[in-house]
Amino acid sequence: MRAIVTRHYKTLINASEQILGWGDSPRDTGWKSDVEFVSERIKKNGISFDAVYSSDLERARQTAMFHARLFGIHIIHDTTALNEVNYGELYKKKKKWVAEHYPQYKKDPDFVYPGGESFRQMQQRSVNYVSNLAITHPQQTVLLVVHAGVIRGFISHFLGLNYAENLKHKISHRYIGDFLFEGNACVRYDELGKPSGFVREGVIEIPFACPVAGKSDITDDSQQATDYQHEYVGNI
Numbered sequence: 001m002r003a004i005v006t007r008h009y010k011t012l013i014n015a016s017e018q019i020l021g022w023g024d025s026p027r028d029t030g031w032k033s034d035v036e037f038v039s040e041r042i043k044k045n046g047i048s049f050d051a052v053y054s055s056d057l058e059r060a061r062q063t064a065m066f067h068a069r070l071f072g073i074h075i076i077h078d079t080t081a082l083n084e085v086n087y088g089e090l091y092k093k094k095k096k097w098v099a100e101h102y103p104q105y106k107k108d109p110d111f112v113y114p115g116g117e118s119f120r121q122m123q124q125r126s127v128n129y130v131s132n133l134a135i136t137h138p139q140q141t142v143l144l145v146v147h148a149g150v151i152r153g154f155i156s157h158f159l160g161l162n163y164a165e166n167l168k169h170k171i172s173h174r175y176i177g178d179f180l181f182e183g184n185a186c187v188r189y190d191e192l193g194k195p196s197g198f199v200r201e202g203v204i205e206i207p208f209a210c211p212v213a214g215k216s217d218i219t220d221d222s223q224q225a226t227d228y229q230h231e232y233v234g235n236i
Contacts, residue, residue, distance in 0.1 A: 001134040002141040004047060005177035006038050006067075006193070007148060008059040014173075017095050021087035021116065024058045034173040035063055039070050041176055041193050042143075049073060050140040053133070055082040055147060064145040071143075081129035084147035088116025106167040119167060123153035130154065131184035138183075151177060155198055158186035160211040169197025186210045 009032075011025035049071050054064035056078040064076050090098055090113055095105075104111035109119040130144070148171040156163045158179060176193030179186050190207040191199060198204050 001137050001139070001181045003130060003134070003144055003177075003179040003181065004042060004049070004141070004192075005144045005146060005151060005154065005175075005179060006063075007151060007171055007173050007175050008054075008057075008063040008145055009035050009066075010173045011059055013092065019087045019090045019093045019095060019098060021084055021091055022057065023091040027059075031173075035066050037174050038176055038193060039067055042067075045192055047141065049143045050137070051075075051077060052143045052145070053077045053079065053082065054145040055084065055150070056080050057083055057147075060145045060147065064143070067143060067145065079129065081125045082144065082146050082150060083122075083126075085113070085119055085122040085149045086116035087113045089114045090116070107164065109163045109167060119149065119153070120163070122149060123157060123163065126150045126153055127157045134181035134184050138181075151175065151196070154179070155189070155196070155204075158210055159189055159204060159208060161198075161203065166198065166203065169201060169203070171196050185212060 010028040010030070011020065012028050013020045013023070013025035015028045049068075052064050052068040052071075052073050052075075054060040054076060060082070061076060061078050064078070068074070068076055087093075090102075099105050102111070102113075106119075109123070112118045112121075126146070133142070151171045152166060152169060153163070154177070155161065156166045172194040174194035175196055176191060177196070178188075178190040178192055180188040187210050188207060189204075189210055199206055
């Protein structure tokens with residue numbers, strides 16, 4: 001499977017440096033130019049899709065619908081498995097305040113946020129979902145519209161990087177990740193849009209040949225890929 005991964009449009013809360021998590025927010029000014037950049041770059045690379053998947057949070061789902069319509073796809077598969085980390089009670093708190101009051105913020109992937117979950121839990125559910133999708137749809141090219149935290153989790157896991165050391169890299173709303181899978185293992189990674197912090201800060205060079213991934217965090221149950229999923233049809 002080939003997975004093209006991008007981030008949702010920019011929201012007002014994203015722009016104000018507040019915690020968003022499982023909450024949502026209206027679009028920020030300029031959101032459309034970011035989304036159009038992604039679609040145009042994908043088209044320039046000659047990529048077409050068999051299916052479009054997103055988290056079930058409105059900002060990701062609406063972005064997925066925008067892309068899907070341009071590519072002639074009428075069904076969006078959305079799932080909580082691809083949601084951003086659940087920050088629980090920290091929704092709408094300033095990121096600076098959170099860093100001051102919770103020193104584990106973006107440092108300890110196993111810290112469970114009050115009323116929410118940990119980065120590790122988020123990474124495991126999203127990685128499991130995509131890994132099983134790769135097994136059940138081996139010949140497909142799919143578009144995944146997700147979140148910055150989910151993208152950091154994907155890159156860290158599939159490229160064999162230390163997760164705790166890579167929780168802070170910037171992921172632009174113009175990011176386009178290109179993951180090539182054989183079975184449930186990523187064998188090659190590239191970036192087609194605005195470079196991520198992983199590239200700009202010299203953590204990796206692209207294209208990147210992925211190491212053989214261990215299976216300790218991946219379920220072999222292919223049903224996992226559909227456990228959270230339902231179809232959503234609509235217009236942006």
